[in-house]
Amino acid sequence: MDDTPSHRLLIARGDLHHTTWAPDPDATRPLGDGQIRLAVEQVALTANNITYAAFGEAMKYWQFFPSPDPAFGCLPTWGFATVVESRVEGLEPGRRVWGYLPLGTHLVVQPGRVRAGGFMDQSPHRTELAAAYQAYAFCDADPAWSPALEGLQAVLKPLFMTAFLLDDFLAGEGFFGAEQLLLTSASSKTAFATAFCLARRPRGERPEIIGLTSDSRRGFVTGLGCFDRTLGYGELESLAPATPSVYVDFAGDAGLRRRVHQHFGDALRFSSSIGGTHWRELGSGGGLPGPRPTLFFAPAQAKKRSAPPPEGWGPDGFAARLGEGWQAFLGAVQHGTEPWVRIVAHAGPAAAEAVYRALLDGTADARDGAMLSLR
Numbered sequence: 001m002d003d004t005p006s007h008r009l010l011i012a013r014g015d016l017h018h019t020t021w022a023p024d025p026d027a028t029r030p031l032g033d034g035q036i037r038l039a040v041e042q043v044a045l046t047a048n049n050i051t052y053a054a055f056g057e058a059m060k061y062w063q064f065f066p067s068p069d070p071a072f073g074c075l076p077t078w079g080f081a082t083v084v085e086s087r088v089e090g091l092e093p094g095r096r097v098w099g100y101l102p103l104g105t106h107l108v109v110q111p112g113r114v115r116a117g118g119f120m121d122q123s124p125h126r127t128e129l130a131a132a133y134q135a136y137a138f139c140d141a142d143p144a145w146s147p148a149l150e151g152l153q154a155v156l157k158p159l160f161m162t163a164f165l166l167d168d169f170l171a172g173e174g175f176f177g178a179e180q181l182l183l184t185s186a187s188s189k190t191a192f193a194t195a196f197c198l199a200r201r202p203r204g205e206r207p208e209i210i211g212l213t214s215d216s217r218r219g220f221v222t223g224l225g226c227f228d229r230t231l232g233y234g235e236l237e238s239l240a241p242a243t244p245s246v247y248v249d250f251a252g253d254a255g256l257r258r259r260v261h262q263h264f265g266d267a268l269r270f271s272s273s274i275g276g277t278h279w280r281e282l283g284s285g286g287g288l289p290g291p292r293p294t295l296f297f298a299p300a301q302a303k304k305r306s307a308p309p310p311e312g313w314g315p316d317g318f319a320a321r322l323g324e325g326w327q328a329f330l331g332a333v334q335h336g337t338e339p340w341v342r343i344v345a346h347a348g349p350a351a352a353e354a355v356y357r358a359l360l361d362g363t364a365d366a367r368d369g370a371m372l373s374l375r
Contacts, residue, residue, distance in 0.1 A: 004039065007349050007374050008104030009356070010072035013062065016053050016360055021349050025068055026106040036086040038097065038107045043079030044154035045103070045355050045370045047188045048162075052076050053360075054252065059297075060129060065102040075103040075356070077372075078158045080139070080150060090114065098145070098153070099136035103352065105374050109136070117141045132299035144323060151343030152330060155369035156189060163193035164325050165301040166274065170246065171201065176269035178207045178246040180239075182260065185250040186211030186221045186230065187366040189341065190274065194248065195226040196329055207246070212236065212256075220366050224340060226332075237263055247271040249293070261288040272296045341369045349374060 006027035012018035031037060053075055056062040062073035083095045088111055097118065101107055112122035118137040126134060139145045145153070175181070181198065183191050195209050211227035215234075222230045231238070236259055239245075245268050247260050252273065261268060268290035304311060306318045313321060333340045342365075346355055352372045358364040 004105060004375050006105045008074060008102060009349070009353065010067050010069065011053060011075055013056060013071060013073050016050075017357070019353060019356070020072070021353075022068070024102075024104040024106045026102075026104070026108040029108055031085060031087045031108065032110075033087050035108055035110050036083050036088055036091055038081035038101070038109065039084045039375070040079065040081045040101050040105050040107060041096075041375065042150070042154065042371050042373050043077035043101055043103060044151075044158075045077060045352070045359065045372055046155055046159065047185075047359055047364075048159055048190060049075055049077055049103075049356075050359050051252075063129060064100065064126060064133060065104075065107070066125060076133070077101055077103050079154045079371075081107065088114070091119075096139040097136040098139055098142070100133045103356075103372070103374075111136070130297075130299040132302050144326070149330070151345075151369065151371045152333065152341065154371060155341060155343065156193070156329070156333065157326065159190040160193045160326055160329050161302070161322065162190055162274070162298040163197050164322055165298045165305070166194050166248070166272075166296055167197035167201075168305065169296065169301050170198075170248075171206070173270070175207050176244075176246055178244045178269050180208040180210055180243055181206075181246045181248055182210050182212055182239075183227070183248045183250065184212045184253070184256060186213040186227060187217040188250050189369070191248075191250045192221070192224050192226055192340070193329060194250075195224070196332060197325060199226045199228075200325075200328070210239075217366050223338070236260065239263070241265070242267050244269050247293075249273045257293065258288060261290045265289045270294070340367065342367050343371055344368050345371050345373070347373045347375075 006024035007021050008024040010020050010022055052061040056073050061076055064076050065074040067074050079101050080098055081101055083093050086093055091111060109121040110123045111119035113120045118135060121134045183195060185191050198206055198209050208228045211221045211230045212233055213221045215232045218230055218232055241263050245264050247268060249257060271291050271293040273293050273295045305313055306315050308314050346352060352374060355370045
């Protein structure tokens, strides 16, 4: 039994700034047959987690780790945990896993389909949720796992998977005939990972990649080298309005979305909503000129590509392509004298909450990737 003091951060569903710490309910909950208790060791916190909170109701993110108080939700994260108690034959304490975890100290799961590489959680409250968030991988069975790269894996790998699948989706649609792709919140890690995937395609086979960002982060975005052009948000209207374009929205800013749709009108061939880094400005996509904004849900594209040919690549083919892209991205992130991402470790509830609030308020350094431990 793990006797570490337990904590779990709870966030008011109606006010993301209203938070409270409570004892982690999974620290002492008695295990049933077929369940294990995980001790959460380290988790990553990025702008992607703010998207989880902003879309907590609409996309059911609050349902993964239910709060005792229905007015509050528990923030999902990605990270590492160790089995500390088990009622599953063959799954012994001490085994380390990677997967979807609460911002807390413990998690009880019900492993099903236990294989050499890991298992799927089959807890009843998660059965109707996206399968991509149910998988837990054994670290010692993952050939790509490296202790030295755990921070980068936790911070970037979930974001890279979204980026990889978004690039694949857009390419599969022939980029909707666009000559330019507009990526908002270009300093966010999911946005520049998407730009990296797009930029790996020959220039003659893809549109121009334009990053839209705040003036304060323009230098950082330009220095990444994966956008063909970088513009401040105030320069949007300098783009030729008749140019066939695709809008890839990582910000979720309703005002900016309206400006894009009004500026390009019917020249906007596709409008895709990915995230909500500008969560205060989230709003409806109805009543806009041009195409209706469409939410991109990465797990749906992953399911499609994991299917057998001809629609998909099969599970092994999908894993191989994703793995090759991930290794290339890792190389780019670490290349040069100034890496794209700095892993910064934080310990304890106060430090974890400070990181959360900096991300929520948009004051976090774009280059930093936070790794948190509450233990």
